[in-house]
Amino acid sequence: MNALPLLSVERLTMRFGGLMAVDDVSFAAETGHITAIIGPNGAGKTTLFNCLTGFYAPTSGLMRLAHDGGEFLLERMEGFRIAARAKVARTFQNIRLFRGMSVLENLIVAQHNRLMRASGYTLAGLIGLGVYRDAERQAVERARYWLEQVGLTALADLDAGGLPYGDQRLLEIARAMCTEPRLLCLDEPAAGLNARESAGLNALLTFIRNTHRIGVLLIEHDMSVVMSISDRIVVLDYGRKIAEGAPEAVRRDPAVIRAYLGEEEGAP
Amino acid sequence: MAGARGGGTDRMSALLREAAMTGLLVFGLAVALVGVRIQDGAALTPLLFRFDDAFTAAAAAAMGRLGVALLREGRAAPVLAGGTAVALAVALAQFFFPAHPLMLALLFDTAMPNWLITAFAGFLALSAGWRLRRARAAQGAGVPLEAILSNRDAAMDRIGAEVQRVARYAGPLILLLALALPLMPFADRRLIDVAILVVTYIMLGWGLNIVVGLAGLLDLGYVAFYAVGAYAYALLAQYSGLSFWICLPFAGIMAAFAGLLLGFPVLRLRGDYLAIVTLGFGEMIRIILLNWYQFTGGPNGLSGVPRPSFFGLPFTASPPEGGHSFHTFVSLFWPLDFSPNHRVVFLYYVILAMAMITNLFTLRIRRLPIGRAWEALREDEIACRSLGINPTNTKLTAFAIGAGFAGFAGSFFAARQGFVSPESFSFIESAVILAIVVLGGMGSQIGVVLAAVLLIGLPEFFRDLHQYRMVAFGAAMVAIMLWRPAGLLAHREPTMRLKVPAARGGGT
Numbered sequence: 087m088n089a090l091p092l093l094s095v096e097r098l099t100m101r102f103g104g105l106m107a108v109d110d111v112s113f114a115a116e117t118g119h120i121t122a123i124i125g126p127n128g129a130g131k132t133t134l135f136n137c138l139t140g141f142y143a144p145t146s147g148l149m150r151l152a153h154d155g156g157e158f159l160l161e162r163m164e165g166f167r168i169a170a171r172a173k174v175a176r177t178f179q180n181i182r183l184f185r186g187m188s189v190l191e192n193l194i195v196a197q198h199n200r201l202m203r204a205s206g207y208t209l210a211g212l213i214g215l216g217v218y219r220d221a222e223r224q225a226v227e228r229a230r231y232w233l234e235q236v237g238l239t240a241l242a243d244l245d246a247g248g249l250p251y252g253d254q255r256l257l258e259i260a261r262a263m264c265t266e267p268r269l270l271c272l273d274e275p276a277a278g279l280n281a282r283e284s285a286g287l288n289a290l291l292t293f294i295r296n297t298h299r300i301g302v303l304l305i306e307h308d309m310s311v312v313m314s315i316s317d318r319i320v321v322l323d324y325g326r327k328i329a330e331g332a333p334e335a336v337r338r339d340p341a342v343i344r345a346y347l348g349e350e351e352g353a354p
Numbered sequence: 355m356a357g358a359r360g361g362g363t364d365r366m367s368a369l370l371r372e373a374a375m376t377g378l379l380v381f382g383l384a385v386a387l388v389g390v391r392i393q394d395g396a397a398l399t400p401l402l403f404r405f406d407d408a409f410t411a412a413a414a415a416a417m418g419r420l421g422v423a424l425l426r427e428g429r430a431a432p433v434l435a436g437g438t439a440v441a442l443a444v445a446l447a448q449f450f451f452p453a454h455p456l457m458l459a460l461l462f463d464t465a466m467p468n469w470l471i472t473a474f475a476g477f478l479a480l481s482a483g484w485r486l487r488r489a490r491a492a493q494g495a496g497v498p499l500e501a502i503l504s505n506r507d508a509a510m511d512r513i514g515a516e517v518q519r520v521a522r523y524a525g526p527l528i529l530l531l532a533l534a535l536p537l538m539p540f541a542d543r544r545l546i547d548v549a550i551l552v553v554t555y556i557m558l559g560w561g562l563n564i565v566v567g568l569a570g571l572l573d574l575g576y577v578a579f580y581a582v583g584a585y586a587y588a589l590l591a592q593y594s595g596l597s598f599w600i601c602l603p604f605a606g607i608m609a610a611f612a613g614l615l616l617g618f619p620v621l622r623l624r625g626d627y628l629a630i631v632t633l634g635f636g637e638m639i640r641i642i643l644l645n646w647y648q649f650t651g652g653p654n655g656l657s658g659v660p661r662p663s664f665f666g667l668p669f670t671a672s673p674p675e676g677g678h679s680f681h682t683f684v685s686l687f688w689p690l691d692f693s694p695n696h697r698v699v700f701l702y703y704v705i706l707a708m709a710m711i712t713n714l715f716t717l718r719i720r721r722l723p724i725g726r727a728w729e730a731l732r733e734d735e736i737a738c739r740s741l742g743i744n745p746t747n748t749k750l751t752a753f754a755i756g757a758g759f760a761g762f763a764g765s766f767f768a769a770r771q772g773f774v775s776p777e778s779f780s781f782i783e784s785a786v787i788l789a790i791v792v793l794g795g796m797g798s799q800i801g802v803v804l805a806a807v808l809l810i811g812l813p814e815f816f817r818d819l820h821q822y823r824m825v826a827f828g829a830a831m832v833a834i835m836l837w838r839p840a841g842l843l844a845h846r847e848p849t850m851r852l853k854v855p856a857a858r859g860g861g862t
Contacts, residue, residue: 139740170742184733188848195730196741201723212718242852265741
């Protein structure tokens with residue numbers, strides 16, 4: 087490993103007209119760590135994610151991703167290239183599955199770029215070369231592996247849109263993992279899950295961190311998830327970073343308590 | 355259903371009132387539209403009164419409405435009886451005494467509306483019968499009838515799934531039938547001509563299915579690429595004198611290029627907006643063809659487009675100097691007289707082969723990454739981007755490939771007609787092709803075949819019904835949109851399965 091952290095965000099600012107959605111935020115995320123980003127509603131967490139994954143072009147600031155000796159400046163890359171080259175995968179707050187396609191197909195589509203190369207950009211696949219068939223078999227194996235991890239193997243051939251809500255969330259994470267990311271960005275994965283499903287999610291995220299050694303960036307409101315699995319927490323409020331540190335330290339931080347519970351005086 | 359029985363006579367009189375109102379309304383409309391007609395060139399009475407027909411229309415409407423209302427109330431038995439009686443009576447009367455004075459007074463003077471009444475009454479009786487049977491089954495199973503009725507969509511999807519399952523075996527059978535069609539004893543020139551037309555539209559439907567059904571890009575200007583293909587062949591043949599088989603790939607590439615050209619500006623558009631722009635593009639192409647008369651011949655079109663030859667052997671009665679035509683060449687091995695049908699049959703096989711290539715290509719590409727990416731793009735473009743799929747390239751390939759097939763079909767069209775003019779490429783053609791795709795069930799290959807036969811084949815065959823042809827066309831469209839909004843055979847089979855034993859019981 088080199089000295090650079092996996093992701094370093096420097097002075098990131100995103101302005102929508104007069105609204106500073108993200109205001110001069112800097113932080114770093116390490117490989118093999120779960121970094122949680124928390125904050126009250128409207129704190130700019132999802133905007134930060136959208137900047138990281140190329141859906142928004144930030145007003146100013148730097149986002150550097152470093153892995154395998156390569157460096158990617160995310161603010162200069164198109165959205166789909168961030169996913170394809172810089173290997174950043176994400177899930178969405180409001181689940182975005184390919185609802186009309188089967189669970190398995192969702193996971194195969196996630197491996198599009200590798201399969202595209204193997205199919206010779208369709209030409210070799212069209213005439214049915216063995217290279218493509220092997221690649222497809224591997225893709226199915228990878229999909230099967232992730233289906234087992236999230237416990238959806240038995241539902242693999244059903245339409246993704248027909249799954250129960252909790253399973254859809256898990257499938258979205260599995261789909262993101264099928265792109266073999268170095269950084270996984272999860273936007274409120276525990277939203278709408280019951281206590282049992284939430285515990286399962288904890289186990290899954292811990293597994294991803296420990297076994298696959300990738301960086302996980304996690305937006306979450308559910309403090310039981312955040313406090314029990316994150317290695318580091320970044321707290322945003324009104325677009326600004328107000329605290330950063332280990333879970334215990336953040337929990338006791340007066341600025342964090344003020345942001346969540348409020349005080350007599352309104353913050354500037 | 356049980357609650358509706360409460361006030362028996364009250365409900366009944368309400369139903370009768372409803373039916374009477376409908377009858378009155380129809381009479382009001384019909385008395386002006388049907389009841390009075392201006393006669394051309396009649397010296398004595400310029401006006402022809404047909405009030406009896408207005409009464410007939412009103413009575414038919416009232417009875418129909420009563421039947422529908424009774425069905426709604428769950429009283430199927432009287433509808434079954436009444437519907438059957440009316441259907442039989444009208445059918446028999448029309449069949450045996452079409453000119454009896456009583457018949458003329460009671461029913462319409464022309465046959466078609468009477469047959470429509472028969473059909474509708476029969477349909478009401480059938481649906482009443484279906485309901486009765488269901489009710490009996492429901493009683494037996496102890497399931498409320500409403501639950502079964504609300505399951506109709508699921509049942510329709512099961513029908514779609516069933517048809518697709520059968521299609522795997524029926525498909526080759528249909529292909530065999532299609533191959534054998536010109537050899538059938540009943541196959542006359544007209545039948546083959548209609549078949550060529552139908553297969554052309556099937557090919558166009560399959561091509562558009564790539565764009566609309568798979569990639570989910572609503573394209574209302576598809577006929578533009580058909581036109582580009584047709585003119586590309588006509589002009590290439592005119593200026594370069596190359597044969598059909600050499601021009602065909604060029605025409606396809608040209609159309610695919612036009613697809614790219616359209617694709618670039620509309621990359622960011624979806625749904626209605628995309629539909630409007632593609633509609634405009636389709637009209638632009640047509641108007642360019644119309645106005646660029648130095649090149650395209652303008653409204654006169656291009657005539658004398660060379661016909662495709664059979665590996666260089668023309669289909670002519672007299673062979674060219676020092677060469678052979680098809681029949682003289684075949685006669686070297688097998689005695690064969692010249693017949694103008696040879697060319698028609700040959701054209702039929704050409705378009706059948708081209709359509710089958712389109713079909714196989716689509717079936718294959720659906721299972722390739724690009725095909726899955728198209729479908730994923732249709733489902734959710736943002737999710738696609740988050741997975742590293744390049745939406746620009748993916749959309750452009752869909753446009754280009756879809757357009758390419760239209761180009762092939764277009765050059766076939768030009769070769770078959772021997773003449774192209776902008777008139778053949780009006781918006782209505784785009785609409786019909788889109789209707790074939792949508793009615794067949796988006797993404798369903800066999801659905802396109804069915805819809806093309808229904809929408810192109812039947813109207814061509816029933817040309818004798820002249821003005822009622824388009825009425826039936828419209829009625830069929832409305833009926834399908836009401837009962838089967840997702841298309842006749844809309845059911846999507848996953849492109850691959852994990853084949854987990856447990857998944858069998860996982861539900862449907």
